[in-house]
Amino acid sequence: MAKADDARADVIAGHATAEATARYAASHAERTAAGNFREFPGGVRASSLGLGTYLGREDAATDSLYERAIGRALERGTNVLDTAINYRHQRSERAIGRALAASIARGTVAREDVVVTTKGGYLAFDGEAPPDPRAYFAATYVQPGIIRPGDVVGWHCMTPRFLADQIERSRANLGLETIDVYYVHNPETQLDEVERPEFLARLRAAFGALEEAVRARRIRWYGTATWNGYRVPPQERGHLSLAEVLAVAREAGGDDHHFRVVQLPYNLAMLEAFTLANQPADTGLVPMLRAAEHVGVYTMASASMMQGQLARGLPPELGTVLPGLATDAQRALQFVRSTPGVGTALVGMKTVAHVEENAGVAATPPVAWEQFQRLFTAA
Numbered sequence: 001m002a003k004a005d006d007a008r009a010d011v012i013a014g015h016a017t018a019e020a021t022a023r024y025a026a027s028h029a030e031r032t033a034a035g036n037f038r039e040f041p042g043g044v045r046a047s048s049l050g051l052g053t054y055l056g057r058e059d060a061a062t063d064s065l066y067e068r069a070i071g072r073a074l075e076r077g078t079n080v081l082d083t084a085i086n087y088r089h090q091r092s093e094r095a096i097g098r099a100l101a102a103s104i105a106r107g108t109v110a111r112e113d114v115v116v117t118t119k120g121g122y123l124a125f126d127g128e129a130p131p132d133p134r135a136y137f138a139a140t141y142v143q144p145g146i147i148r149p150g151d152v153v154g155w156h157c158m159t160p161r162f163l164a165d166q167i168e169r170s171r172a173n174l175g176l177e178t179i180d181v182y183y184v185h186n187p188e189t190q191l192d193e194v195e196r197p198e199f200l201a202r203l204r205a206a207f208g209a210l211e212e213a214v215r216a217r218r219i220r221w222y223g224t225a226t227w228n229g230y231r232v233p234p235q236e237r238g239h240l241s242l243a244e245v246l247a248v249a250r251e252a253g254g255d256d257h258h259f260r261v262v263q264l265p266y267n268l269a270m271l272e273a274f275t276l277a278n279q280p281a282d283t284g285l286v287p288m289l290r291a292a293e294h295v296g297v298y299t300m301a302s303a304s305m306m307q308g309q310l311a312r313g314l315p316p317e318l319g320t321v322l323p324g325l326a327t328d329a330q331r332a333l334q335f336v337r338s339t340p341g342v343g344t345a346l347v348g349m350k351t352v353a354h355v356e357e358n359a360g361v362a363a364t365p366p367v368a369w370e371q372f373q374r375l376f377t378a379a
Contacts (some may be wrong), residue, residue: 010101010175011171011175011176011177012100012101012104012111012175012176012177013111013177013178014110014111014112014177014178015111015112015177015178015179015180015220016040016042016044016046016079016112016113016114016115016116016180016220017042017044017112018042018043018044018045019112020110020112020113021037021040021044021045021046021079021112021113021115022045023113024045024079024109024113025037025045028076028077031076031077031359031362031363032047032077032362032363033362033363033364033365033366034365035048035365035366036048036049036077036362038298038343038344040115040298040343041221041260041261041298042220042221044115044180045079046079046080046115046298046343046344047077047078047079047080047344047362048337048343048344048345048362048366049078049080049333049337049344049345049346049347049358049361049362050078050080050081050082050115050117050300050344050345050346050347051069051070051073051078051080051081051082051346051347051348051349051355052082052083052302052346052347052348052349053066053081053082053083053087053088053092053093053095053096053348053350054084054087054088054092054307054348055307055348055350056088056092056348056350057088058088058089058091058127058128058129062088062091062350063091063094063095063098065350065351066092066095066096066099066350067095067098067099067102068099068351068352069349069350069351069352069354069355070095070096070099070100070103070349071099071102071103071106071108072352072355072356073349073355074099074100074103074108074109074113074114075103075108076355076356076359076362077359077362078355078358078359078362079109079113079114079115080114080115080117080300080344080346081096081100081114081115081116081117082117082118082263082300082302082346083096083116083117083118083119083174084118084119084120084122084183084185084225085118085119085120085122085124085166085169085170085173086119086122086123086124086125086185089124089125089126089127089128089129090124090125090126090127090169090173091127093118093170093173093174094173094174096116096174097173097174097175097176098175100114100116100174100175100176101175111176114180115180115181116174116176116179116180116181117179117180117181117182117183117261117263117300118170118174118179118181118182118183119182119183119184119185119225120158120162120163120166120167120170120182120183120184120185121156121157121158121163121166121184121185121186121187121189122155122156122185122186123137123141123152123155123156123157124166124169126140141162141165145161146161146162146165147159147161147162153189153190153192153193153194154189154192154193156185156186156189156190158184158187158190158202158203158206159202159205159206160205160206160208160209160212163184163206163209163210163213164209164212164213167179167182167213167218167219168218170182171218177217177218178217178218178219178220179218179219179220180219180220180221181219181220181221181222181223181260181261182210182213182219182221182222182223183222183223183224183225183261183263184203184206184207184210184222184223184224184225185225186225186226186227186228186229187199187203187206187224187226187229187240188226188227188228188229188238188239188240190202191237191238192237192238200244200248203245203248204248204251204252207222207248207249207251207252207253207257207259208252208253210222210252210258211252211253211257211258214253214258220258221258221259221260221261222258222259222260222261223259223260223261223262223263223297224240224245224262224263225262225263225264225300225302226240226262226263226264227264227265229264230242230262230264230273230278230279230288231264231265231266231270231272231273231276231278231288232272232278233276233278234278234280234285239278241279241280242262242279242288242291242292242295242297243279243280243281243291243295244280245259246259246295246297259297260296260297260298261297261298261299261300262288262292262297262298262299262300263299263300263301263302263346264288264299264301264302265301265302265303266289266301266302266303266304266336266339266342266345267301267303267304267305267306267310267332267335267336268306268310268314268332268335268336269306269309269310270303270306272287272288273287273288273289273299273301273341274287274289274339274340274341275287275376276288279291281294289339289340289341289342290340290341292341293340293341298343298344299341299342299343299344300343300344300345300346301336301339301342301344301345301346302346303346304332304333304336304337304345304346304347305329305332305333305347305348306332307348308348310328310329310332311327311328311329311332312327312328312329313328314328314331314332318331318335318375319331321367321371321372321374321375322334322335322338322367324364325360325361325364326360327357329357329358330357330358330360330361330364333345333347333358333361334361334364334366334367335367335375337361337366338366338367338372339372340369340372
């Protein structure tokens, strides 16, 4: 059973850097195609495919699968690792921590080669679901004064005290001095119970805590990882305006704030980030990907294969527009990473076989815009 005591005691210093990731990208130039590495905040080079860790059982066997897959992914040119403290009850963060430490010890990578991202916002169990969840949360968070009952909306909390606690837990789980990107996880959840002015005040306080974490070198950048917020129409209660979120970041951190990355679902079945004009801009409403690109915010696409549902059974004509690939899973990933505005397409990889299959996508150039837009003009 994985518990907090299993978190790594030896902490790895540093964070992803422009120089190190450029060397990493160059070292994989023969096995990855042009366009596989993208410009990330701080001049860092980030791979167009990132390894996600959301799915899987909360057990040691799945931990081992992830650790082997992560090690192989780092060998094959994937240098973006994504997780969250609540994924598999903290076990996914710990698996990344062990795998990254082992890869560094083997000399496969240096810490500065790798972009590690995690999220906080949901109350997380410790290794497994306890017999009495409410008693666990009371003992872990309420009694020590980390949260007050009124702070929580549907098991979600984003107060400064809570986020500071979660960052420390994530740093321990990952064994890292500095997390490259720390996301507020699904902040729009708060809108289920609070009005927008109160929500923005809570978000401002959260960003203030994250700016403090940057100053303390606990995190490098921050952002929001959402499921619905950036891809629903503006009139919906849970809608998030990137312009409004950035205004809050400026209030919290000034013009040099560190809000630089967003994450949202995007795939062949969930096209809103590319097709739905729901973000205010100077010219009116534009889709989220265009809005983020315009203001220099890096986008990571989650659910690139819709948790495996797009790995088979795709229309045969996709093979014409997305050539040079052998499987539907590869075509689904190629679609996402070829979409203008997408920096990194995240996909769950908990087997070495999946890593090898996805490496075939990295070895293929992204589809040019002239070819890509045929998918939409044909429709």
